[in-house]
Amino acid sequence: MITASTTPQTPTTPERRQLSFPGADLGLSRRRLLQMGAIGAGGIAMSPLLSHLEAFAAPALGPHDPILVVVQFDGGNDGLNTICPVGIGHYYDKRPTIAIQPQNALALKTGVGLHPALFRLKERYDRGWVAAIRGVGYSPPDFSHFSSMEYWMKGWGGSAQSYPTGWLGRYVDGLPNSEAETMYQVAIDQNIPLHHVGKKNQAAGLPIWLGDAFGIDREYARDIRLLNALSSYNYSSTGLGAWGDEIAATGQSLVRITGKIAPAYQGTLPDDYFMRQMVLAARLINVNLGIRVLSTHIGGFDNHASQGGTAGDHASLLRSFDEGVYRFFKALQPQWRRQVLVMTFSEFGRRPEENGDRGTDHGSSGNCFLIGERVRGGLYGLQPLLAPGELVNYGNLKTYVDFRQVYATVLRKWMGADDKAILGKQYEFLNCIASTP
């Protein structure tokens, strides 16, 4: 029902530092395909029998289907203060104000400790459910947020693409009926990021708050009629070009999606922006809409100033991340726990040497966490070396693991997919996934 306007509870300090690459350059060709699909579907929808709002979700998952939750750390997470080389002299020399002291770190092994804000992750690590991969990046590094994120999101090692697609999008393109499925991949509260862009499939963007959102309440026949009318813009070509058709298709797609997701938004959600996304992610998995890939994001890692050590901006972000992952697994119904893998990434790590503002500038290698019950827990990659001779590209860390090795491992060992076809090249696997679900 429509009610008087009220101000909904939205996060007070919204973090929207996501990266997305829509734009006509890559948008239209993909969208033309979609549009053709939509016209086909429209022909069917014109028939009176099917003019009702049909159920619309990707095929439900069976007990052995994998789900991937990708957590994007926006702004360049400081790998050295996440998995810290505790007790190493060079680390303290380079970071007089922000280094994590050995007594504060959560020891993983001699000389390696987690930032203390990650104490719940440490509990999970101790159960063997976390692979901590260090020194992840590519060489030579690009220090631009946008170029580097693009590189990560494309995840492509082959020859130049005719238009950019993302590694998750290419994975989903290979699933059955991927042209038409709108719930295979979901990005929560952001523009569709490049890694979800496929040639065939389109990801759904879902909000973090529903309130009196349009399309949710379908109690009255008049509401259903309104939704049908909105869909009807897409029953034939709009005559307004590709973007006109895309607008109409988006409206129809919204009508379909809203009918399916409402249950996930019932009940309270955490106020913290990232935790909220993670609890929603768990609930969306619980209602089994057929989602295969889900992405969430946590922003603010571009800590050029006031980064801090055990306390400060970076510690707050890690705390939010830690609690968010904890809440995710708590909200997830038990039968899903063995089917879910959480993967973190960021566009780059940060400079080993702190700048004058208790912060760090853009750097090269960072780290990835893989979290889930089928993970072979432990440390992977190499703790980046900090001795003067070991630093390259203006005082930056070397790369010990190509980020596409992480993707290849996830794609092959977790999703059972053809990593070489999706990444455009064969990358060496890491031994950090015990089995598919």
Next chain:
Amino acid sequence: MPSDWGIVHLYRRAGFGIDLPTAQAKTAQSLASVVDELLDDVVDVTRPSFLDDDIGDWEKEYGLRAWWYDRMATAAKPLQEKMTLFWHGHFCSENAKVADMRLMWDQNNLFRTNCMGNFRQLVHDMSLQPAMLIYLDNAPNDKEAPNENFARELMELFTVGVNQYTQADIIAAARAWTGHNLDYDVDPHEYIFRPERHDYGNKTFMGQVRAWDGPEIIDFLLQESTTKKTTAAKFMARKLWTFFAYPSPAQNIVDDLAQILLTTDWNVKETLRALFVRPEFYSTTCRRGLVRPPVDWIVAILKATGLPMTEPPGDLPHFNLWGSEEMGQELFEPPNVAGWKNNAYWLGTTQYWARASWIWHYLWMLHEAGFLQVEVMDVLDNTGLGDARYATAVDNALRAFGIYWPSDNTRYRLTHWIKRQYEAPPADGEWDHFAWIFLTQLVVLSPEFMLA
């Protein structure tokens, strides 16, 4: 002589819309003179006094956002506000980081007063404003530990574009910008040059060994170096065309506009003049080339309904600001330093959904304010008109939202739907009122209204 649709199109892109009679009256003029009117002198704007009130900064942010929406909807010089919005998305700062709306106002009003002036001067001016010093961390940039944030984005996003420099150039430029800091001891904070923090040493920037100082970097990129200057002109020409016309313009359009930027020494007004008279600007590609960004879309609704965003005194109806963030475009909070993108960027389910939900909240308010009573409700109730009343009501509703030449598809779908409401009403009552108010929902989500 320009056509009426041409003028409507021009005013939708260069402004926020125009009513049909006014557009038709302008068809007697030449296109050049219509464009001249749009480009006419910018006006000075009074600084909103609430910025100095003893209220929270978020209240000021909310207030200034509402103020700007209303200004866009009612400004006598709409292109001035459209260009202010363009610069806001180009030289981005987020108040989430700046945390002082007085400084954001200074930046916003710099964009407003210099919106069609000299680009190089604008780069100089915005660089030393507190909002930018804070946002890109030049505020603490010190020779002992240079901060690269501003130096990088100045090149990558503000002038020449990515890959037109090396990491060594960024390090050199960061050193050049040291000492151009912020005086935190005054309120509001002000720019201050601190010689003791500035690196006076030689640096190698773009192959030139000099004792570079920050502003000299700008002059090198936009004046001294022919190569960089040309690259920057093309970068800006492409960006302006993409903002006003459509993405991925042909190279000759970019080259022509870039040439004007170069020959006029960065005169933005002359570049816009050339842009708005180009035949490509009136092509089908252009008319269908852009999805309407959320701020444009909201402003068009404010114009159509005549209701303000700023809370009027008393109990009068008005719109509210919540929702624009979910639509993907929140004033004073661009998503990151690269600003907003276009087209598909606005068509994620989330973003589209936020628009649908936003207007959904106001349908009853519009109903109670009597919106479209005469144009739609009275027409629908006039059974003497027979079946023609359905199409007439639909046409009137579309026209109220600035859609003067609807597509057959849109017109057919709406007429078909509204006719059914009357002839086979749903059982749950009040269908006539719902037909009326839901029509607004469907019109603002129609492909015509969602296109720029």
